[in-house]
Amino acid sequence: MVIINVETGDCEVDETGLQAARSLQAKSPHARLFGMRLGYNVGVSLRRISLMNISPFLNKKLARRFKGYDFDGNGYVEKTDFEQAVAKMCEAFGHGPDSAARQRLYDFTMQLWQRLVTTADANADGRISEAEYKNAFANSMLVTPENFEQGYRPFCEAVMDIVDVDGDGRQSLEEYELWMHTLINVPKADTGVAFRLIDKDGSGYITTDEMVEAIREYYFNEDPQSIGSLLLGPLDS
Numbered sequence: 467m468v469i470i471n472v473e474t475g476d477c478e479v480d481e482t483g484l485q486a487a488r489s490l491q492a493k494s495p496h497a498r499l500f501g502m503r504l505g506y507n508v509g510v511s512l513r514r515i516s517l518m519n520i521s522p523f524l525n526k527k528l529a530r531r532f533k534g535y536d537f538d539g540n541g542y543v544e545k546t547d548f549e550q551a552v553a554k555m556c557e558a559f560g561h562g563p564d565s566a567a568r569q570r571l572y573d574f575t576m577q578l579w580q581r582l583v584t585t586a587d588a589n590a591d592g593r594i595s596e597a598e599y600k601n602a603f604a605n606s607m608l609v610t611p612e613n614f615e616q617g618y619r620p621f622c623e624a625v626m627d628i629v630d631v632d633g634d635g636r637q638s639l640e641e642y643e644l645w646m647h648t649l650i651n652v653p654k655a656d657t658g659v660a661f662r663l664i665d666k667d668g669s670g671y672i673t674t675d676e677m678v679e680a681i682r683e684y685y686f687n688e689d690p691q692s693i694g695s696l697l698l699g700p701l702d703s
């Protein structure tokens with residue numbers, strides 16, 4: 467179904483139309499909504515239209531994020547990319563398969579994968595292309611300012627549980643470098659500058675709050691001077 471807000475032209479597509487209607491109504495509670503059952507291709511082209519609303523800056527950030535997800539670098543994000551990334555990171559921090567913290571991170575990561583594959587995999591081939599990822603983001607099907615906190619704070623806490631070896635609730639530069647490199651494939655040389663930007667209070671350590679704020683800025687701050695330009699390494703020009 468495609469659901470259209472007849473006043474604003476805003477539209478969203480999903481299988482039953484329920485989620486799309488709820489999401490449009492959340493944006494404008496008194497919206498007059500119009501629903502249509504559509505062939506799949508129409509749905510896809512509507513998604514393409516809204517992709518044009520992505521700024522060049524956000525487009526670069528999403529491309530960089532996609533690379534971080536694509537652990538084996540084959541151009542598609544698959545379940546195995548997530549499994550391998552979590553295993554690599556956890557092994558680097560000495561968390562074997564029996565670790566409860568590893569299991570928790572794995573569970574969050576699988577939730578993220580499920581969300582990706584159920585919302586973004588437009589051609590239903592079980593893997594996510596870069597275009598599919600960007601389309602889904604552009605359609606607010608993945609992360610939005612409204613659901614950000616709920617989705618990312620538990621994830622950042624699960625990461626912290628593994629990397630914060632001495633349990634003081636903060637990460638050192640070395641810990642940060644190691645997990646960004648193993649989980650998201652960010653070269654160690656690119657992490658130092660980002661670390662200092664994330665460490666807003668200049669304590670020399672990163673807290674979960676600081677990490678959550680940095681990721682929020684990555685997705686939603688359009689200022690080229692913001693952390694988004696550096697968090698995952700320099701953006702391709």
Ligand SMILES: [Ca+2]
Binds near residue numbers: 538539541542544547
């Ligand atoms: Ca891959």
Ligand SMILES: [Ca+2]
Binds near residue numbers: 587588591595
């Ligand atoms: Ca796909």
Ligand SMILES: [Ca+2]
Binds near residue numbers: 669671672676
């Ligand atoms: Ca700090």
